[in-house]
Amino acid sequence: MLDALEVFTTVSVGVMVGVEFSVAFVINPILNALPEDSGQLGRAHGGRMLGAVMPVWYITSLVLVAVWAVARRDHDGTGLVVTAGALLLLSVVMSVLLLVPINNRGKTWTPDNRPDDWKEQMNRWDRFHYARVAVIIAAFTLLVTALT
Numbered sequence: 001m002l003d004a005l006e007v008f009t010t011v012s013v014g015v016m017v018g019v020e021f022s023v024a025f026v027i028n029p030i031l032n033a034l035p036e037d038s039g040q041l042g043r044a045h046g047g048r049m050l051g052a053v054m055p056v057w058y059i060t061s062l063v064l065v066a067v068w069a070v071a072r073r074d075h076d077g078t079g080l081v082v083t084a085g086a087l088l089l090l091s092v093v094m095s096v097l098l099l100v101p102i103n104n105r106g107k108t109w110t111p112d113n114r115p116d117d118w119k120e121q122m123n124r125w126d127r128f129h130y131a132r133v134a135v136i137i138a139a140f141t142l143l144v145t146a147l148t
Contacts, residue, residue, distance in 0.1 A: 046105030
């Protein structure tokens with residue numbers, strides 16, 4: 001049963017990393033290259049859609065890692081799992097303090113109501129997101145290492 005928890009947790013975090021990596025390096029560059037207001041509208045829609053799903057995914061992943069760490073506290077690799085959990089916690093804190101406030105504004109914007117500095121705000125979100133992606137990749141790497 002614990003083996004299944006470890007695999008499920010690792011896969012869940014890995015897929016989350018894939019989604020966030022894709023947003024950073026595939027989806028947003030595509031949206032940025034679209035003509036006129038299409039990219040901003042796409043980002044607003046993505047902010048609404050992923051803004052509803054990702055908080056649950058992040059918290060669930062963190063809880064699964066915590067359960068793994070407690071359940072296997074006397075086994076090799078527990079330090080890696082605890083460190084991965086700390087990194088996932090950091091990613092949640094980064095999200096709440098840095099990314100969510102920008103996302104909450106951006107998901108309501110239309111070409112008629114967006115602020116003059118909307119591109120700067122999106123660029124700031126992108127920079128914070130790159131850092132968060134690096135943090136969750138590190139957490140995922142530690143979980144994979146703990147499995148081996």
